[in-house]
C-alpha cells in the first residue's frame with residue numbers, strides 16, 4: 316500500500332526550522348523553469364538585491380548558496396583559508412566548535428578563544444591571541460543557538476582590524492531576527508540559513524563577502540578543495556553582468572530560490588527595524604512569563620539572543636519529559652547540548668513565529684507540563700505576565 320505523505324501540524328518553537336510563512340509555501344508552488352532561463356536569472360538578481368538589503372551590505376559577492384547553514388560555514392572557511400593559514404575561532408557553544416572543526420579540516424592552524432557555555436566571548440581574549448601571533452581570519456558565532464547568547468560584534472571587529480585579520484561571523488540564528496549590519500560593522504564574511512529568522516524552509520545559505528575577502532579568494536595560491544563550494548566558480552553563475560555571461564555551475568534549487576525570494580520580500584515589506592522590534596517585544600513578553608512562573612533564563616539580560624530563549628530546567632523536573640509532553644500538544648521545543656544537556660530548554664520565537672499568540676500557547680503548555688511533574692505554579696500566571704509585558 317503506497318500511503319500518502321502525512322506529517323503532523325506542529326508549532327515549531329525549537330531552534331529551527333521555524334514555521335514557514337504561508338506566502339512562502341505558495342511561492343514554492345510556482346512552476347519550475349530552467350536555471351539559465353532569462354526569467355529565472357531575473358529572479359536570481361532580485362533575490363540578491365533583497366539579500367543585500369537584509370544583510371545591510373553593498374557587497375557584490377552576496378549570494379544564497381544551495382546548502383544549509385553548515386554549508387555556508389564550510390563555504391566561508393574553505394574559500395578564505397588555505398593550508399597552514401592561522402585562524403582564531405571563538406568558542407562558547409556547539410557552533411563555535413563546529414567552526415573550529417571546519418577550519419581545521421580546511422588545513423588551517425586553529426587557535427581558540429573560549430568562554431563558558433551561556434556566556435559571551437571576551438574580546439580581550441582575541442586581542443591576546445592576536446598579539447601572540449597574527450592570524451588571517453578571526454571567526455565567531457553572532458547568535459550561539461546552543462546557549463542563547465548574542466555576541467557583541469563591534470569590539471571583536473575593532474581588534475581584528477587592528478591586527479589585520481579578516482572577520483567572519485556566523486549569523487545563522489541572527490539574520491532576520493536581530494540587527495545584523497555587515498557594512499557598518501565591517502564584517503568580511505558572514506553566512507546564514509533560510510529556516511529561522513527569514514521564515515523559509517531549510518535549504519539555502521545566504522553568504523556575503525567584503526571586497527577584501529573577495530580579493531583573498533581571487534588571489535589564492537591553491538585551489539579551493541571543494542568544487543561545489545568554490546566561489547571562484549560560483550561567481551560565474553550568480554554574478555555574470557549579463558544573462559548570456561552566466562555559466563552553468565550546478566542546477567539551482569529553483570523552488571527554494573522562489574521561497575527565499577518571497578521570504579526576503581516579506582522581511583523587507585515589514586521593514587528590518589520593525590521586525591527586530593517585533594521579535595524583541597515578543598522575547599520580552601516570553602521572559603516576563605517565564606520569570607512570573609518562577610523560572611530563570613540561562614543568559615544574562617544584555618547578552619540574550621531574542622529569537623532563541625534558553626530557560627533553566629528547575630530542580631526535580633525531567634527536561635525531556637516536558638519536551639515530550641509539549642510535542643503531544645504539537646508544540647516542538649528543544650533541550651540543551653553538551654554541558655547544557657538536561658539543564659535548559661531552547662525555545663525559539665523567530666521570524667514568522669515571533670507572534671504574541673505563540674508566547675501564550677507555549678507558556679500555557681509549559682505551565683501544564685510543569686504542574687504535571689509537581690512543579691508549583693498557579694495556572695495562568697505566565698501568560699498573564701506576558702500579556703502585561705506586551706501592553707506595557
Ligand SMILES: Cc1ncc(COP(=O)(O)O)c(C=O)c1O
Pocket residue numbers: 330331383384385386388410456458459460461485487488508517
Ligand atoms: C549558529 C548556527 N550555526 C550553524 C548552524 C548550522 O546550520 P544548518 O543546521 O542549517 O546546517 C546552526 C543550525 O542551527 C546554527 O544555529
